Amino acid sequence: MIKTALVVDDSPTMRQMVAFTLTNAGFNVLEAEDGKDAVTKVAGGPKINIVVTDLNMPKMDGISLIKELRKMAAFKFTPILMLTTESAADKKQAGKDAGATGWIVKPFNPEVMLKIIAKVLPA
Amino acid sequence: MSNDFSQFQEAFFEEAGDHLAIVEEGLLALEQHPEDLDLLNKIFRSAHSIKGTSGMFGFNAVAQFTHKMETLLDLLRNGQKVVTLEIADLLLKSTDCLKTLIDAAKTGSPVDGDTVQRLTGELASASDLKVEAELKVKAEAKVEGGPSESSLTSALTSTFLIAWTPPEWLFQRGLDPLQIFKELANLGTLSQVAVDTSKLPELVAMDPEKCYLAWTMKLETAKDRQVVDAVFEFVREDSVLVIEQVKVEAKAKAKVEGGPSESSFTSALTSACEPGEPKPLGEILVETGIVSRETLNHALAQQKRVGQILIEQHAATPQQVEQALQKQKQQESASQSKKTDTASIRVDTAKIDKLINLVGELVITQSMLSDLGSRFEMSQISVLLERMAQLERNTREIQERVMGIRMLPIGTAFSRFPRLVRDLSARAGKKIQLVLSGEETELDKTVIESIGDPLTHLVRNSADHGLEPPEERLDNNKPELGTIRLNAFHEGGNICITVEDDGRGLNRDKILAKAVKQGLIAENEKLSDDQIWLLIFKPGFSTAEKVTDVSGRGVGMDVVKRNIEGLGGTVSIKTALGKGTVFTLKLPLTLAIIEGMTVRVGKDTYIVPLLSILESIQPKAEVMKTVIGKGELINVRSTYLPMMRLYDVFCLQPEYTDPTKAILLILETEGERVAVMVDEILGQQQVVIKSMEQNFRKVAGVAGATILGDGTVGFILDVRGLLEIARQGAPVAA
Numbered sequence: 001m002i003k004t005a006l007v008v009d010d011s012p013t014m015r016q017m018v019a020f021t022l023t024n025a026g027f028n029v030l031e032a033e034d035g036k037d038a039v040t041k042v043a044g045g046p047k048i049n050i051v052v053t054d055l056n057m058p059k060m061d062g063i064s065l066i067k068e069l070r071k072m073a074a075f076k077f078t079p080i081l082m083l084t085t086e087s088a089a090d091k092k093q094a095g096k097d098a099g100a101t102g103w104i105v106k107p108f109n110p111e112v113m114l115k116i117i118a119k120v121l122p123a
Numbered sequence: 124m125s126n127d128f129s130q131f132q133e134a135f136f137e138e139a140g141d142h143l144a145i146v147e148e149g150l151l152a153l154e155q156h157p158e159d160l161d162l163l164n165k166i167f168r169s170a171h172s173i174k175g176t177s178g179m180f181g182f183n184a185v186a187q188f189t190h191k192m193e194t195l196l197d198l199l200r201n202g203q204k205v206v207t208l209e210i211a212d213l214l215l216k217s218t219d220c221l222k223t224l225i226d227a228a229k230t231g232s233p234v235d236g237d238t239v240q241r242l243t244g245e246l247a248s249a250s251d252l253k254v255e256a257e258l259k260v261k262a263e264a265k266v267e268g269g270p271s272e273s274s275l276t277s278a279l280t281s282t283f284l285i286a287w288t289p290p291e292w293l294f295q296r297g298l299d300p301l302q303i304f305k306e307l308a309n310l311g312t313l314s315q316v317a318v319d320t321s322k323l324p325e326l327v328a329m330d331p332e333k334c335y336l337a338w339t340m341k342l343e344t345a346k347d348r349q350v351v352d353a354v355f356e357f358v359r360e361d362s363v364l365v366i367e368q369v370k371v372e373a374k375a376k377a378k379v380e381g382g383p384s385e386s387s388f389t390s391a392l393t394s395a396c397e398p399g400e401p402k403p404l405g406e407i408l409v410e411t412g413i414v415s416r417e418t419l420n421h422a423l424a425q426q427k428r429v430g431q432i433l434i435e436q437h438a439a440t441p442q443q444v445e446q447a448l449q450k451q452k453q454q455e456s457a458s459q460s461k462k463t464d465t466a467s468i469r470v471d472t473a474k475i476d477k478l479i480n481l482v483g484e485l486v487i488t489q490s491m492l493s494d495l496g497s498r499f500e501m502s503q504i505s506v507l508l509e510r511m512a513q514l515e516r517n518t519r520e521i522q523e524r525v526m527g528i529r530m531l532p533i534g535t536a537f538s539r540f541p542r543l544v545r546d547l548s549a550r551a552g553k554k555i556q557l558v559l560s561g562e563e564t565e566l567d568k569t570v571i572e573s574i575g576d577p578l579t580h581l582v583r584n585s586a587d588h589g590l591e592p593p594e595e596r597l598d599n600n601k602p603e604l605g606t607i608r609l610n611a612f613h614e615g616g617n618i619c620i621t622v623e624d625d626g627r628g629l630n631r632d633k634i635l636a637k638a639v640k641q642g643l644i645a646e647n648e649k650l651s652d653d654q655i656w657l658l659i660f661k662p663g664f665s666t667a668e669k670v671t672d673v674s675g676r677g678v679g680m681d682v683v684k685r686n687i688e689g690l691g692g693t694v695s696i697k698t699a700l701g702k703g704t705v706f707t708l709k710l711p712l713t714l715a716i717i718e719g720m721t722v723r724v725g726k727d728t729y730i731v732p733l734l735s736i737l738e739s740i741q742p743k744a745e746v747m748k749t750v751i752g753k754g755e756l757i758n759v760r761s762t763y764l765p766m767m768r769l770y771d772v773f774c775l776q777p778e779y780t781d782p783t784k785a786i787l788l789i790l791e792t793e794g795e796r797v798a799v800m801v802d803e804i805l806g807q808q809q810v811v812i813k814s815m816e817q818n819f820r821k822v823a824g825v826a827g828a829t830i831l832g833d834g835t836v837g838f839i840l841d842v843r844g845l846l847e848i849a850r851q852g853a854p855v856a857a
Contacts, residue, residue, distance in 0.1 A: 011172045013135045017128050017179065056171045070295070076332070079297040085175055101297035102357035107178030107186075110128070119306060120357070122299055 003121070004028040004046050008038045008065060009054035009083065018052055018083075021110040022117075035060025039068055042075075050121050051080040052104070055091055063091075063098045070099040079120040128179055133467055135176050136229050142169035143225070144538050147218050150211055151541045157206035167196045173221070182228040185221065188239065191246040192217050198250055210249055215542070217242050280311075280345050282370040287355070288319075288337035288363040295332060298358060304340075306354045311344030337363075468568060470528050478524050485517045526713055529569070533611045533620070534562030536571045540582055540609060547586040554593055554604045555586055561611035566618045567713040573690055574620070574710065577683040581622040581706050582607060584680070589626035589704050599701065601625070617692075618710050625703040629696070634658055656696040660684040688792065691717065691734060717812060719839065721805040721831075722788070724769050725776045728831055729801070730810050730839045737789040737796070739804060744783050754849070757782075757798050759789065765849040766798040772824055772848060778802045792842040797849050799840075808832075812839060824848055 005027045009015040012033075019029045030045060032038035034057040042048060051069065055062035062082055069075040079101040084091055092103055101120050104113055149166035156162060174189035192214065198204040220235075220242050227234045285307075289300060307313050319337040323329070342351065348368060355364055409416050433439045439447075492510050495503065537559050548555040590596075590605035597603055608623040631652065638644045638658045658664060662681040687694050692710035711717065711734075719730035746758040747766075755766040766787065770777035779785040779802055787798045810829040815822055826841035 010168070011138060011176055013131050013138045014172070014176050014179070016134060017131050020128075020131070054175075056168050058165070058168060077294055077297050077299075083175070085171075085178075096296065096361070099296050106175045107181075119354075120297065120299075120302060122302060123305075 002026065002028050003049040004030060006030045006032065006038060006042065006048045006051045007053075008032045008035065008051070008057070008062070010034050010057040011054070014054065014083070018113070021113055022052075024110075025114050025117075034058055035062065035065030035068070038065055042069070042072075047074065048078060050117060051075070051078060052083065052117075053080065054083045055095065063094050066095060066098040066100050079117075081116065081120065132180055135180060136225065137467065137469065138176070139173050139225050142173050143218060143222055144535075145169040147215065147542055148538060150215050150218065151545060153206055154208070154211050154545075157211075160200065163196065163200040163206075167193065167200050170196055173225075177225075177228070180228075182225075184234070184239070185224045185228055188217070188221055188224055188243060191243055191250070192221065195246055195250045204249075213242070213245055213249060217246060279347075279371050280343060281347065281368050283342045283344070283348075283351055284339070284365075284367045284369055285342060285351075286337070286339045286363075286365040289334050289358055290361040291333045291335065293334040293358065296357075300334070300336070300338070303354060303358070307340070307342055307351075310346050310350065310354070311342055314341050314343070316340040468529065468531075474524065474528055478521070478528070481517065481521050481524060485514075485521060488514050488517050526567075526715070527565075529567050529713065529715075530565035531568050531571055532563050532565055533571060533618075534559075536575050536578065537562050537609055537611075539575070539579070543579065543582060544586060544607060547583060551587060552592065553586065553590055555590060556604055556606050558606060558608045559610075560608070564611040564613060564618060566710065567715075569714055570618075570690055570710055570712075573686065574708070577686045577708070578609075578620065578622065580680070580683050581708075582609070585622060585624035585626065585704070585706075589624035589628075591627050595627075613712075614709070618712055620708040620710070621705055622708075623703065623705040628700040628702055628704055629656055629659070629698040630700065631655055637664065653696075656698060659696075660694065690714065691732065693734070715812060716809050717839070718807065719810045719829075720788075720807050721837065722769075722786075722801040723803045723805055724773075724801050725778055727773075727775055728805065728835070728837045729769065730829060730837050731788060731790065731799075732826070732839065732842065733807065735790045735792050735842045737791050739786055739788050741785075742782055742787055747782060757787065759798070762796075764789065764796050764798045766800060767845060767849050768800045770800075772845070790842045790845070792846065795846055797842070797846050799845065810837070810839065 003026075005022045007015055007018045007022065007029055008031075009018065010033055015031055015033070019031055022029050027050075028046070030041060030048065032041050035053075036059040038051075038053070039060070053062045053065055057065075060068070066080055066082070069078070069080060080099065082091075082095045082100045082103045083106055084095070084103045085106050095103065102116065104116050146166050146169050149162050149169070153159065153162055153166070170189055170193045174186050174193055177185040177189065195204070195210070195214065199206055199210070204210070220238055223232075223234055224239065226232050287303075289298075293300065304313065304316070317339050319339070320335070322337070323335045329335070344351065348366065351366060352359070355362065358364075409419050414422075434441055434444060488510065492507075492514065495507060495510060499507070540559070541557055544555050544557040547553075585607050586605075590607070591599070591601075593603045596605065606625050608621070610621045610623070612619055634655055635644075635650075638655075638661075639646050641661075641664065643658060643661050643664065644650065660680050660683070664680065684694050687708055687710070690710055691714065692708055695707045695709070696704065697707070698704040718733040720733050720736055722729050722731055740759070742757055748756045748758065748763070750756055755768075756763045757766045766782070768777070768780075768782075769775070770780075777785075782800055785800050785802055786804060787800050788804075789796060789798050791797075812827040813829060815825055815827055818828070822838075824841055824844040825838045826844070827839045828836050829839060831837045
């Protein structure tokens with residue numbers, strides 16, 4: 001079955017890169033440009049198997065998005081990965097508290113990203 | 124290791140440019156509103172975006188520098204530091220520096236290493252030093268941990284005993300214990316997995332969304348401890364986890380390396396440490412201990428260049444080698460400039476959707492027409508006309524939309540001015556505010572890119588010469604704060620951009636005196652005000668008493684005029700002494716289509732750009748004069764203009780050779796006029812310009828070609844080229 005990934009990042013380049021990698025790995029990708037956009041797009045959308053989200057975003061940041069998603073029945077157990085930078089140790093904890101499954105540290109390459117996704121996403 | 128992301132570099136540079144603009148604009152606004160947290164957050168987000176994305180492409184210099192800026196911005200937005208003038212200044216300078224770093228990453232242009240160093244230091248000292256030091260230690264620790272991971276990987280097999288009690292809320296973070304077991308099993312042999320169910324409550328008290336289980340297991344693996352630890356990366360800090368290494372056995376190295384269980388992750392790590400290419404001979408000799416490093420370096424220093432060897436063998440002269448080297452250099456720079464030339468444009472998806480819709484409609488119209496054509500009867504002529512009208516509608520709409528794709532808001536060209544005016548006002552010791560309006564006005568991307576420099580010059584001119592120093596303003600009962608206004612708006616098929624200042628205005632007498640001194644006009648020449656204002660566009664003209672480093676060197680205003688006219692536009696001036704000056708630039712919306720007047724000479728049709736036509740007249744015989752050596756002149760309201768017979772210029776067979784029967788078009792460009800004789804004016808229409816250079820070669824007097832309604836080719840006249848021809852007085856064959 002084709003899996004659907006939700007990619008949330010306000011940087012179009014970053015979003016495209018993540019989406020590109022996932023598409024090549026056989027995912028169906030849904031893109032959103034910030035938390036608010038993501039919440040709108042998942043409502044009534046396809047079943048999401050994994051979420052990859054940036055943290056620093058306008059309108060609704062990644063932490064709030066994770067909290068919002070975890071409140072929804074459809075996202076109760078969905079793996080949610082956040083994109084962080086090496087320096088943001090406090091953000092990692094905040095993300096975990098909000099319900100993030102794990103994190104991908106920027107910069108990363110496609111192999112590392114897919115490896116981390118395989119770690120949390122049931123086959 | 125190949126990086127699949129490289130194809131996104133172009134997009135990154137474009138995005139980085141946007142972010143830089145946001146940072147710069149934000150910082151400027153921040154000086155006015157230092158407390159604005161939303162603004163700080165916005166700036167921080169943009170810097171953060173540049174840092175994160177540049178790292179993805181390996182632009183480490185950009186990432187590191189942005190990191191320093193980000194650290195300071197973070198302190199500012201957390202309120203740990205306050206925005207002062209010095210900090211704002213430092214951040215602005217850093218933004219400039221970041222710009223050069225990004226350019227360097229893009230085109231390989233040189234970077235001023237000292238500036239980067241100095242600003243990095245300043246940013247660090249402006250930020251909390253403790254935080255910096257901590258991060259550095261962390262980074263170093265990570266580097267140390269790196270190589271050991273891969274070097275220890277292969278030779279040994281270890282046995283680990285693992286006891287894991289996950290947190291109760293494991294599932295609620297989307298984590299699945301099964302995934303962890305699978306990953307462990309991938310590392311080697313997982314055995315003796317036992318589950319501890321002692322914490323499992325009574326069925327009634329059990330929350331099915333919680334994890335009450337704990338496990339113990341044994342893992343035999345060739346990987347080292349860090350790899351095993353990494354499996355638990357996302358849960359380790361919240362679990363009770365004991366990983367005990369009980370046994371280490373040496374095994375044949377080759378077997379482990381070839382083993383199928385080696386994950387792609389580790390292979391990626393090792394391959395990153397391995398050199399991708401075969402080593403040079405010298406390196407191998409040094410490594411195997413046959414020669415020492417010094418001997419090698421010495422030998423390398425004696426090695427000669429191919430060119431030198433060829434010269435010594437008299438196979439080539441030094442000059443030939445030098446020429447070849449220069450050619451090589453040229454080719455290098457050519458290939459580099461080609462690389463930077465690829466331009467991309469970002470288009471709103473809504474625009475594309477609309478376009479696809481329109482193409483759909485066009486297809487429908489086309490199929491209706493071909494259906495009609497296949498069984499056409501004369502009685503259906505009205506239906507045919509109706510369909511043709513529909514086709515025309517579709518075509519026009521598609522044309523407009525496609526043009527729209529190239530249209531960008533002019534705000535992108537305006538965005539550099541707040542910073543410019545800030546710097547100018549600081550340097551000139553004047554208080555200047557910049558008011559922008561009409562930023563949303565759209566025009567062609569090429570036009571936007573080309574008006575940046577002329578606009579910059581006009582704004583500098585206003586700040587430098589237009590606005591008075593504060594004391595002078597106060598003396599004249601004007602507010603101390605001078606204002607420069609930039610406005611853009613549509614007018615007819617054109618776009619108008621005005622640069623307006625409330626300064627001293629142009630001084631009629633000063634300009635006249637200067638023009639006489641420069642020999643641009645005769646001493647007692649009578650000129651209208653408008654003609655006097657246009658004098659400042661003459662090459663070499665400047666009335667500024669003091670030459671500053673920004674303007675007043677006499678180059679510029681003439682360049683402004685030439686640039687704008689090169690784009691098919693015009694510049695005009697309105698001014699009032701003591702009140703201010705307005706420069707108005709009038710530009711076509713696009714360069715691909717011009718509004719033209721079609722004229723006929725004999726059987727041929729030519730197009731004259733409408734903007735350059737002043738008037739058309741049918742002259743009387745007495746206004747015609749012939750001057751030896753200057754050709755024919757015509758007296759239009761007591762001004763003599765050179766007259767050209769278009770049929771002479773292009774060697775055509777005209778209908779009329781008598782000017783009193785033909786029509787004269789008075790054309791103007793760059794203030795010069797010429798009368799061009801044609802047989803008849805046919806009408807006005809929009810024409811799409813096809814380049815002559817690209818399709819044929821450059822032809823004097825012809826700016827381009829277009830396809831006319833009847834399918835034939837019509838030439839568009841180049842008024843400037845015609846003036847050149849008139850000056851030389853010699854007709855040229857087309």
